[in-house]
Amino acid sequence: MISNPGRQRLRTYPADHAALVERWRALAITRTLATWLPLALLAVLSSLAYAPYLGDYFVGGDTWAHIWTSRDVGQVLTQPIMAGSGFPETVAHFYRPISSLSYTIQYAISGLNAFAFHVGDLLIHVVAMLSLAGLAIALGVRPWAAALGAAVVSLHPVMASVVPAAPRRHDSLVTIGVCVGLALVVRYVRSPRQRALVLVGSTAALAFAELSKELGYVGLLLVLPACLLACLAGPSRARVEGAEQGAAAAASSLSPRARWRAIASVVVAWTAASAVLFVWHAHVVGGLGGYGPLSPWRDVDVRVDELVTILFWPFRDYLQGYLKAWLIEAGVLLFAVGLPMLLIQRRAAATLALGWTWLIGSSAFQLASESTAPWQTYVTVAAFGLMIAAVLDGAYVVFFSEGSPTAAGWLAGRLRHFAASWRARGRAPSAAASRAQGPMRSAESGTSTAALAAAFSRPKVAGALARGILTLCVAGVVVFAAGVVHDSVLVTQYPEWHAAGSVAQSYLAAIRACVEAAPPGESVLLEDWPVNVDDATDQFRLIVAGVFAPYSVGPAVYLTMNHPGLVVQAQKSELSVGPNRRISATCQQQGGAWLVQATYDPPLR
Secondary structure (H helix, E strand, C coil): CCCHHHHHHHHHHHHHHHHHHHHHHHHHHHHHHHHHHHHHHHHHHHHHHHHHHCCCCCCCCCHHHHHHHCCCHHHHHHCCCCCCCCHHHHCCECCCHHHHHHHHHHHHHHCCCHHHHHHHHHHHHHHHHHHHHHHHHHCCCCHHHHHHHHHHHHHCHHHHHCCCCHHHHHHHHHHHHHHHHHHHHHHHHHCCCCHHHHHHHHHHHHHHHHCCCHHHHHHHHHHHHHHHHHHHHCCCHHHHHCCCHHHHHHHHCCCHHHHHHHHHHHHHHHHHHHHHHHHHHHHHHCCCCECCCCCCCCCHHHHHHHHHHHHCHHHHHHCCCCHHHHHHHHHHHHHHHCHHHHCCEHHHHHHHHHHHHHHHHHHHHHHHCCCCCHHHCHHHHHHHHHHHHHHHHHHHHHHHCCCCCEHHHHHHHHHHHHHHHHHHHHHCCCHHHHHHHHHHHHHHHHHHHHHHHHHCCCHHHHHHHHHHHHHHHHHHHHHHHHHHHHCCCCCCCCCHHHHHHHHHHHHHHHHHHHHHCCCCCCCEEEECCEEEECCCCCHHHHHCEECCCCCCHHHHHHHHCCCCCCCEEECCCCEEECCCCEEEEEEEEECCEEEEEEEEECCCC
16 A cells, blocks of 8 residues: 555656756756867867968978978888978977877878968867876866866967977977877776777876877876876766765775786887887988987076076066076966865865976976977976966865865874874873883873864864965966966067968068079079077077978979979078068079079168
8 A cells, every 4th residue: 555645746746857867967967068168269269369370371491391301101100200301300300190190181181281280280289188187087186277277378378489380390299199098098097998999098098198299208107196096086076066965985895906906007018119219210211319428417597597497488677687586487377276175075185286296297298308398398388287277276165165175174183193192102101101101201292182172173263374375376477367367469469480380481582583493403502591589689589490401401392393303502691570571583504503592672781
């Protein structure tokens, strides 16, 4: 028999069930919007910021050589970059097949279309920023905070030296590979299902980064900290709050042995992949490669000063280049994005710790490899995205939520337990200990432990102190973000790239008639070709807008002028051309070669 109340509940169950379904559906839509809307806005912001450069001509000293030498896939996979252009013999030995294949694919699809190459550069940058935000989300940071952190990175002035130039996309590709690889590692050590597939995917992402540029090997330095921090952070926030609570419980219930086995699997897989790629890289370039013998300790203070200036470019006028100033600047940075690690919830603290590890590891790699140019700092600047996202998300939880465990709370709990144990021990000492220590020592011990216990028994005072400190930290992050936005392409004009494209196009148009008039069988010797554009401002130090390099002038002529059998040689040139100069060319036969000389109006000399 069913009671009357039971019958009433059965009658109302369908309606209640339908209401519950509608409620969950609305909640799912809200969570979907909360996840994807910030990422969509991040993509739109990044696209709009750099859209003005899409109409420029080809820029960057290496661009023409990259395109010219990347048309043969076999050469891309088996030889150093720009082999056949003179770059490996005169500059450096690098092996970056993923980066080179990006030129191969674009040239095969769109030909010599500057707009298409610029769209490709921008698309790679947007994907890199989305990958950075995705890594923060995988660690448990809220999507809006992750998107804000990535937005600050996307608008950093360093990106103005990277996004408009095709040869500088290599660092963007590294960021994509490292972020995707680490995000999959975080999932791997948490999820009990599809583990082999995720492990293979993360290893492939690491290989993608390492084959894009040598800086990709920094991912190997980050994998173990990422695994440990993922365990510290616990299940992702989406799993805990979403409808997959059963899966979250299963993931969080993994035994310590299973977790350590998963971590060991990741480290072994990543190390093995890196070792294989490193050996193949050494085989292709004939050794370690790079620019030649390194002297990492020579002029290290100069490189540190340069790296710090680039990282904090909006505040360059306030930075000083001596040890005491570095210590003060490091102290400010530690307070703003270091101290919060003890005050925010575990997921944000884990993200912040990974950001610090990334910043230190990538900076050390740059300093050791003597590669601290602005456009080589893209990957290092990406660490700021994790740090900013963690501080904002952690502060939000402290200000507007209750009961979230923090690293400091865990430490305080351990200290309270220790203090209580020590006080109990002081109250009931052994007879021998009492005779040895005397009454004064016992009283002193009891007083100190009581004070220590009292210090951790005032949560309101501790909470107020934490909120005050985090307010200052968030203010520091806001000041940094405001400086970045002020010097970003959204607010500050960087006309050097526009001028560089115009100079390159004008120069090639000026010499075309002379090149086509070259006698059959004679090589063309180019003289006074433009190297870069210098507008006599401090932006030149950041942008260094290249036009041609000695090994790229010939490929530029080969690609733009249909002249079978043409052999082009470039004399050494160090011309920094200012904007708004008209270029013309004269040609004559001299010394068994067809000499093409460029002239500039107003004159350069």
